[in-house]
Amino acid sequence: MSRLDEIIGRGRRPRLLVSVRDESELEDAISGGADWIDFKEPDEGALGPVSVEMASRMVEAINERTPISAALGELVDWQNSPSQRILTVQGIGVVKLGLAGLASERNWEAMWLDFNQHAFDQGKQLAAVVYADWQRAVAPQPDAVLAMAIRAGAKYVLIDTWDKKSCSTMSCFSPGELEQFVSQINRSGMATVLAGSLQLADVPSATEMGADIIAVRGAACEGLRTNKINPDSVRAIREALDLATSADFTVTIDQ
Numbered sequence: 434m435s436r437l438d439e440i441i442g443r444g445r446r447p448r449l450l451v452s453v454r455d456e457s458e459l460e461d462a463i464s465g466g467a468d469w470i471d472f473k474e475p476d477e478g479a480l481g482p483v484s485v486e487m488a489s490r491m492v493e494a495i496n497e498r499t500p501i502s503a504a505l506g507e508l509v510d511w512q513n514s515p516s517q518r519i520l521t522v523q524g525i526g527v528v529k530l531g532l533a534g535l536a537s538e539r540n541w542e543a544m545w546l547d548f549n550q551h552a553f554d555q556g557k558q559l560a561a562v563v564y565a566d567w568q569r570a571v572a573p574q575p576d577a578v579l580a581m582a583i584r585a586g587a588k589y590v591l592i593d594t595w596d597k598k599s600c601s602t603m604s605c606f607s608p609g610e611l612e613q614f615v616s617q618i619n620r621s622g623m624a625t626v627l628a629g630s631l632q633l634a635d636v637p638s639a640t641e642m643g644a645d646i647i648a649v650r651g652a653a654c655e656g657l658r659t660n661k662i663n664p665d666s667v668r669a670i671r672e673a674l675d676l677a678t679s680a681d682f683t684v685t686i687d688q
């Protein structure tokens with residue numbers, strides 16, 4: 434069992450992942466209480482990659498204080514992507530590659546499986562990415578991605594939004610649908626990474642529905658998600674997460 438798998442162990446409180454673009458942001462995220470750091474350039478889209486040089490510098494700066502994941506862009510762009518070199522960076526445990534634009538590509542699953550093996554050979558787990566706004570992203574449907582992730586023995590399913598301006602994951606799914614989807618992921622033995630314009634107020638329901646990792650960028654920033662990380666915003670999310678997983682809260686929801 435890898436260190437990341439141990440960290441994800443069921444029955445513990447969810448991890449707080451914060452996506453950062455550079456070294457100063459990652460210190461603000463950690464000082465605010467992030468216990469998972471994700472590398473992402475928000476100016477480059479939903480899963481915009483940072484440069485390989487930046488990724489290497491950030492791994493060094495983190496110095497094993499938290500687990501690390503990295504966004505690699507979209508599978509449809511992968512062949513010509515400069516983010517290919519990020520796979521060679523040691524210290525990144527999980528990578529995320531979106532499926533936008535592949536809804537009518539018959540071979541999308543085979544393409545993903547090839548990439549999955551490639552990532553695995555480089556010592557990385559590939560998270561299966563479900564876009565909550567899959568129609569807008571022209572991505573495969575959530576159920577199809579989940580079925581593939583189960584068949585592939587994936588360890589992580591990331592639920593995120595592709596269009597950061599139009600909706601959040603909480604609003605894209607109908608009431609109860611998201612909870613059921615997360616429960617299906619968890620029952621299949623995979624870890625759920627819940628993201629997609631989540632706000633501070635979403636933390637209790639994200640926790641209650643069983644997310645293993647609550648992942649934010651926009652809610653951790655000063656205003657827009659392309660602005661800087663604000664440690665006070667991260668701290669507020671951390672406190673909400675701690676409150677949602679406190680003994681009192683557990684008693685309340687068990688009754």
Ligand SMILES: O=C[C@H](O)COP(=O)(O)O
Nearest residue numbers: 452628629630648650651
């Ligand atoms: O991995 C998580 C994402 O960076 C979430 O970004 P967001 O909160 O701006 O949707």
